[in-house]
Amino acid sequence: MSDFSQNSSSNPSPTPLSSTTGGVRVRFAPSPTGYLHVGGARTALFNWLYARHVGGTLILRIEDTDFERSTSEMVDGILQGLSWLGITWDEGPFYQSQRMDLYARAAEKLVANGHAYYCFCTKEQMDDYRAKASNEGRTPMYPETCRKIDPAEAARRKQAGEPAAVRFKVPEHGSTVFDDAVFGKVEFQNEEIEDFVLLRSDGVPTYHLSVVADDIDMRMTHILRGADHLSNTPKQKMLYEALGVPCPIFAHVPLILGPDKTRLSKRHGATSVMAYRDEGIVPEAFRNFLALLGWTPKDSSKEVLGDRELIELFSLDGIAHSNAVFDRAKLDWFNTEYIRAYPSEKLLPLVEEEWKKAGLVPGTADAAQLVATIELVKSRARSLKDFAGSFRAFFSDTYENDPAAVEKFLKDPAVREMLVELASRYETTAEFTEQSTEQVLRDFASEKGVKAGALINGSRVALTGQAVAPSLFAVMVNLGRERTVARLKRAKEL
RNA sequence: GGCGCUAUCGUCUAGGGGUUAGGACGUGAGAUUCUCAAUCUUAAAACCCGGGUUCGAUUCCCGGUAGCGCUACCA
Structure with missing residues (x-):
């Protein structure tokens, strides 16, 4: 059983807007039976982009009527995920678990107006029925046994304490049609829809009832959700009609595969x-990537789009009709783009997180120096992890030397010897700038009759432990004379 | 099984009755260099199949196929 007591102090019903404002109201309504997953995040993002684009209101609603599987840890996880993505909402979070009377009232109303009825069939009976039906190759549909019970009789039995669910009385004939903002006209034959349960016998509403009751109560104008709900929509439309309330606009978003x-x-x-x-x-990269999964702006030539641009460009008619495959390589590309474009000062706190996780203590506490170093290496980063990984030698004196790099550029003992000798030269040069360090190295190389490249590559490994790093002389200056000399001298032992 | 939705390079997609079917990621080659990334140049790479409609379909219609979704007293 979940416990949402930390929220129970306030369980406000959304206050009605003044009748003069008729703005767009959308919601993100996750079920806390798992963490915020990629698909949910994109749904949230689309709702957020749409709300911000039209200057509407985004409501966050936690659909926790599945008491067996919902937990408050998952709620926290979802909230954390949204905040990481920079998605903010205007109302809520509202918890369905705290609004049970609303659903009970809605169910009562539907029974009273003849659109629903009490069902005394047990779950076991239903399971048996279903099993039998599918064994016989029939589509399992509720046989409507209780639909035939006289309402007065049903009310009596219910009154007498007999457990009863509430089922919706689906019209026998005709069809239910709605105009989806993404897919266009979608039609379902009513015969294919069974009398579905609205309220379980324990009084807990099912999804269909709680969403519709809440969407009505919260005065949603648009329902932007995953296309997995497309087939649920006729049931919900029937509910709106039975409740005598106009339907919001549905916009179903294709799934992520x-x-x-x-x-x-x-x-x-x-x-x-x-x-x-x-x-x-980085969150901006993830957001950008997600936004373009299943949606394209009018001008599709630009793909790196910040939140302001995404909000400005977002529109329902740019949403794709077909499912999209999650392409990790493209996410990584966005990530490199964003890391490179990030101001290094803004990168510092994120990078510090990575250091913390990796147990790395920077060799200097000088923030300006750290920022300068980030500036030096960030264009080569594929992920924030690199700052504690392959760039570790830039920030710490304890780092691993990549054996492959050593093998590639330092396997020649003569080179290693030369690096030690080169180190002594650096000890005594007057200046220690990119120009001077390069000059010293090149002079040294021609003196020794070796290619400068060999010494440069060898030095890079000696200095960074990696075969891959920025321009060597920039690295030297960044490291400073002392470290440069010390690490070059250690080249012999590598 | 029934019902619904969908179908353009490997992936995300643009486009649309007559186009060299465009872009991006990824991949290959080359240039550059001090390694790698970047950058520049460049290459390969797609309209699911079959019928219609039409002078002409990748585009419109129908069917098939495939994928996905729904088919619960889950959401």
Whole structure:
């Protein structure tokens, strides 16, 4: 059983807007049965972009009527994920678990107006029925046994304490049509829809009832959600009609698939948004990437778009009709773009997080120096992790030497000897600038009759432990004379 | 199984009755260099299949196929 007591102090019903404002109201309504996953994050993002684009209101609603599986940890996780993505909402979070009377009232109203009825069939009976039906190759549909019970009789039995669910009385004939903002006209035959449960026998509403009751109560104008709800929509439209309330506009967003084109799941790697933070993805990159999964701006030539641009460009008619595959390589590309474009001062706190996680204590506490170093290396970063990984030698004196790099550029003992000798020269040069260090090295190389490149590459490994790094002389200056000399002298031992 | 949705390079997509079918990521080659990244140049790479409609379909219509979704007293 979940416990949302930290929120129970206030369980406000949304205050009605003054009748003069008729703005767009959208919501993100996750179920806290898991962390914020990629698909949910994109739904949230689209709602946010749409709300901000039209100057509307975004409501956050936690759909925690599945008491078995909902937990407050998951709520926290979802909130954390949204905040990491920079998605802010205007009202809520509202918790369905705290609004149970609203749903009960809605169910009562539907029974009273003849659109719903009490069902005394037990879950076990239903399971048996379903099993039998599918064994016989029939589509399992509720046989409507209780629909035939006289309402007065049903009310009596209910009154007498007999457990009863409330089922919706689906019209026998005709069809239910709605105009989806993404897919256009969608039609379902009513015969294919069974009398679905609105209120379980324990009084807890099912999804269909709680969403509709809440969407009405919260006066939603648009329902932007995953296309997995497309087939649920006729049921909900019936509910709006039975409740005598106009339907909001539905906009269903195609799903996100894994590389094998099956629904994205743990099998495909990280599905939790926070896992991407942990992998060193910056939120702006993730947001940009997500926005372009299933949506394209009118001018599709520009892909690196900040939040202001995304908000400005976002529109429902740019939403794709078909599912999209999550392309990790493209995410990584966005990430490199954003890391490179990030001001280094802004990168510092993010990088410090990575150091903390890696147990790295920077060799200097001088923030300006750290920022300068970040500036030097960031264009080579693929993820924030690199700052504690392959760039470690720039920030700490304890780092590993990549054996492959040593093998590639330092396997010649003569080179290693020369680096030690070169170190002594650097000890005594008057200046220690990019120009002077380069001059010294090149003079030294021609003196020794070796290619400068050989010494440069060898020095790079000696200085950084890596075969990959920025321009060597910039590295030397960044490291400073002392470290440069010390590390070059150690080249012999590598 | 029934119902619904969808179908353009490997991926994200633009486009649309007559186009050299465009861009981006990724991949290959080259240039540059001090390694790598970047950058520049460049290459390969797509309209699911079959019928219609039409002078002409990748585009419109129908069917098939495939993928996904829904088909719960989950959401």
